[in-house]
Amino acid sequence: MSSIMVSRIRQKQIAQLIMSGKRLDERGLNDYRPIQIESGIIERAEGSARVRLGRTEVMVGVKIETGEPFSDRPNEGVLTVNSEFVPLASPEFEAGPPSEESIELARVVDRGLRESKAIELEKLCIIPAKKVFVIFFDIYVLNHDGNLIDAAALAAFAALLNTKISNYEIENGEVKKKPGFVALPIRNYPIAITFASISGKLIVDPWIDEEQVMDARLTLTFDKDGKICAIQKGKRGTLTPQQIMEAVHIAREKAEELRKLMVKS
Amino acid sequence: MTARIKLVDDNGIRTDGRKLNELRPIKLEVGVLSNADGSAYIEQGKNKILAAVYGPRDVHPRHLALPERALLRCRYHMAPFSVEERKPPAPSRREVELSKVIRESLEPAIFLEQFPRTSIDLFIEVLQADGGTRCAGVTAASLALADAGIPMKDLVVACATGKADGHLVLDLNDIEDKEGEADLPVAYMPNFNAVSLLQMDGLLTIEEFKQALDLSLDGCKQIYKLQKEALKAKYIAIREEVEECLQ
Numbered sequence: 001m002s003s004i005m006v007s008r009i010r011q012k013q014i015a016q017l018i019m020s021g022k023r024l025d026e027r028g029l030n031d032y033r034p035i036q037i038e039s040g041i042i043e044r045a046e047g048s049a050r051v052r053l054g055r056t057e058v059m060v061g062v063k064i065e066t067g068e069p070f071s072d073r074p075n076e077g078v079l080t081v082n083s084e085f086v087p088l089a090s091p092e093f094e095a096g097p098p099s100e101e102s103i104e105l106a107r108v109v110d111r112g113l114r115e116s117k118a119i120e121l122e123k124l125c126i127i128p129a130k131k132v133f134v135i136f137f138d139i140y141v142l143n144h145d146g147n148l149i150d151a152a153a154l155a156a157f158a159a160l161l162n163t164k165i166s167n168y169e170i171e172n173g174e175v176k177k178k179p180g181f182v183a184l185p186i187r188n189y190p191i192a193i194t195f196a197s198i199s200g201k202l203i204v205d206p207w208i209d210e211e212q213v214m215d216a217r218l219t220l221t222f223d224k225d226g227k228i229c230a231i232q233k234g235k236r237g238t239l240t241p242q243q244i245m246e247a248v249h250i251a252r253e254k255a256e257e258l259r260k261l262m263v264k265s
Numbered sequence: 266m267t268a269r270i271k272l273v274d275d276n277g278i279r280t281d282g283r284k285l286n287e288l289r290p291i292k293l294e295v296g297v298l299s300n301a302d303g304s305a306y307i308e309q310g311k312n313k314i315l316a317a318v319y320g321p322r323d324v325h326p327r328h329l330a331l332p333e334r335a336l337l338r339c340r341y342h343m344a345p346f347s348v349e350e351r352k353p354p355a356p357s358r359r360e361v362e363l364s365k366v367i368r369e370s371l372e373p374a375i376f377l378e379q380f381p382r383t384s385i386d387l388f389i390e391v392l393q394a395d396g397g398t399r400c401a402g403v404t405a406a407s408l409a410l411a412d413a414g415i416p417m418k419d420l421v422v423a424c425a426t427g428k429a430d431g432h433l434v435l436d437l438n439d440i441e442d443k444e445g446e447a448d449l450p451v452a453y454m455p456n457f458n459a460v461s462l463l464q465m466d467g468l469l470t471i472e473e474f475k476q477a478l479d480l481s482l483d484g485c486k487q488i489y490k491l492q493k494e495a496l497k498a499k500y501i502a503i504r505e506e507v508e509e510c511l512q
Contacts, residue, residue, distance in 0.1 A: 100365045103358045115466045218463070228474050231449070231465035234365075236372040238459030241478060248471055 006212040014213045015199045025207065030250055032205045032258070037154065037265045040162045047163025047184065051155040054207055055145035057089075060137060060155040062163045062184075066126060066175050067134040077124025077132045081110035083139035083152065090144035104234065106139060109153050111230035112190035112221035113137070118160060120185035126168070126175055133165060135184070146207035149219050149232075153192035157262060160186060190229055191258050192221040193251035197237055202247055204254060218247055222255035272429035272441055279429070280440055281310070288424070288436045288484055293405070293495035295412045303413025305495070307405040310438050311395035316405035318413040321383035335380035339368035341402055343391040363399050370403055370423065370452040370462035376416040385415060396442035397425045403452045403462065404488055411496055420492050421461060423452035424484035426477040428467060433477050435484045449474070451481035455489050 006014075014024050021029060033054030042048035047062035069076060083106035085093040093099075098106075113119065124133040137159070139152045164181035196206035196214035206214055215237025221230035228248070233239065239247075270280070277285055289310035298304035301317035308314075324330040341364040345351050356364075367389065375385070387409070389402040400423035407421040427437040428447040442448060447467025453460055460482075469477060 100361055103361045104365060107358065107362050111466045115468060223468065227468045227470050228465060229468050231463055232366075233460070233463035234369060236369055238373050238454065238457065238461045239463070240458050241460060241482060244460060244463065244478065245475060248474060252471065 006209045010209065011213045014210060018198045018201050018203060021201075023203065024209065029201065029203045030254065032254070033207065035154065035258070035261060037158050037262065039158050039265075046165065047159040047161075049155045049158030049162070050142075051151050051158060053145075053147060053151040053154070053205065055143060056147060056151045056207075057141075057143035057145075058148060058151040058155045059140040059142055060152065060159040061140065062159050063136045063138070064163070064165055065134050065136070066131050069125070069129065069132040071129075073121075074129035075125045075132075076121040077119070078134040079110070079114060079119060079121060079137070080134065081106045081113065081137040081139065081156070083109070083141070085141050085144075089141045093141075093144070104232070105148055105152055108149055108192070108219055108221075108230065108232045109137070109139060109156050111232075112153055112192055113156065113160075115229040116188040116190040116221070116223035118157075118186060118188045118190055120187050123185045124165075127170065127173065130173075131175060135163075144208065146209075146211045147194050147205050150192050150194045150205060153190065153221065154258070154262070157189060157191070160184065189224045189259060189262070190221050191255040191262075192219055192230070193254045193258075194219040195247050195251070197239060197243065202243060202250070204250070218244070220248060220251040220255075222252055224259070226252055226256070270440060270444060272444060273432045273434070277432070279434060279438075281438055285432055286435045286480060286483070288487055289438065291488060291491055293408065293491055295408050295495050295499045301409070301413070303409045303411065303415070305405045305408035305412060307401050307408075309395075309397065309401045309404075309436070311393055312391070312398055312401045313393040314398060314401050314405050315390045315392060316402065316409040317388045317390075318385065318406075318409045318415070319388075320385035320413070321380040321415070322386070324382065324384040329384070330382045333381055334377040335375075335382075336384045337368055337372050337375065337377060337387065338384055339364050339371070339387045339389070339406075341367050341389045341391070341399065343394060343398070347391045347394045363402075366462055366464065367399060367403055367406065371406060371410065371421050373459065373461050374407065374417045374419050374421045374454055375410065376418070379416060385410075385413075394439070396437045396439040397450070399423070399462075400425050400450050400452070404492060408492055408495060412499070419454040419456040420489065420496075421452050421454055422485045422489045422492055423450060423462060424481050424488055425450040426481040426484070428469065428473070428477070433473065433480055435480050447473075447477070449477045449481055451478065451485065453482055453485040455486055
């Protein structure tokens with residue numbers, strides 16, 4: 001715990017710097033930390049990626065199984081997102097049942113994928129109402145240095161792009177794997193942009209010390225057409241409607257930037 | 266596939282007969298449970314939700330106590346019979362997330378620093394769900410906090426806007442929530458023009474989002490008036506009782 005606690009004097013310094021438009025790590029208020037993406041790093045998984053956002057490190061593995069569809073969507077595959085704060089990632093993480101933060105992280109990433117309809121779930125039906133593909137996204141935080149949401153959303157997106165489904169045939173109602181793979185059908189690319197509000201100013205991509213100082217956190221997820229597909233505000237602070245609209249406009253530009261970077265890598 | 270239900274007809278009227286920017290009927294009552302330090306009940310459409318507050322009181326387990334302020338704990342929970350298909354009573358991931366965002370929406374309104382090393386425990390029980398339970402829960406919870414005599418900067422009020430059949434609609438009901446294209450719940454402190462809860466799922470353009478946010482805030486301001494009336498109603502009733510005794 002002690003290694004993460006930011007001293008009062010440093011908190012004050014961070015807040016004062018931000019008021020004058022600067023940050024302790026010399027980034028601009030709307031600058032991301034360097035982003036590194038590696039895809040397909042876990043051969044056993046159907047899809048995988050590791051994202052480094054500054055010193056934050058998040059891995060996402062995709063596993064695909066067959067299972068039953070939801071009764072209200074008999075012709076669609078199932079998407080589930082889960083997240084693990086494994087204890088090696090931070091002195092604050094403990095083994096045990098998932099924390100509130102871990103559940104929130106998974107649900108925010110899930111909402112981005114689901115609401116942008118990123119995966120063509122209707123193409124993942126094997127036998128209507130009986131058998132569909134179930135896509136498991138597991139978010140694994142490896143090193144927590146702030147802004148897990150954006151790192152996890154990027155990793156999920158990168159993993160999505162290299163996810164393959166095994167060919168199959170149906171024998172007596174049973175699904176049998178066949179050699180060869182097809183790419184997971186994808187139609188949209190959600191990008192999450194997270195802000196911290198510190199002394200009334202908005203900054204993007206807060207690192208862990210800034211997260212200790214922030215009053216409020218705001219995540220906006222944009223789809224490929226520049227529409228908003230998910231929002232989540234967190235922490236105890238408040239935002240004015242004007243601040244929210246300001247964040248929306250900045251986030252849209254940032255999402256475009258990150259999308260270009262993703263496509264390149 | 267069955268044909269999709271039409272959520273908004275050609276005259277801009279919704280499935281329950283409301284206009285696009287119209288709230289459902291709301292009933293608010295304060296001080297409904299005798300054991301709790303503060304409580305409130307809300308009916309909004311078919312939503313029936315109870316909120317109760319215990320505290321400030323000793324924190325258990327004690328190591329959770331904070332030296333500089335009270336610990337606000339919140340549990341949002343749905344009764345197994347509150348929805349169409351029985352909901353298992355154990356807290357779902359959705360309920361854990363909602364408990365968190367509801368807590369964070371109320372914390373900025375409370376003078377927590379006046380009660381260091383104590384806890385304020387808030388319980389929200391959804392007895393019947395009809396869309397927009399988190400918002401109705403926040404509205405009731407802030408009344409329960411006020412009823413408990415906990416000093417607050419403002420009441421927190423919440424309301425959602427959604428998108429149904431391409432129209433922005435205020436205060437989603439159950440069908441609009443399930444079949445609609447977007448849902449934007451907002452919690453607000455009107456005296457500070459401060460948004461303390463903001464979530465969205467669905468798809469909205471930036472322009473639509475701005476309109477939806479304004480619509481939600483407008484709904485909040487309407488419910489805020491009802492909240493104040495409900496709070497006053499309790500004390501008017503007490504005063505009348507006292508005056509009768511004095512005569």
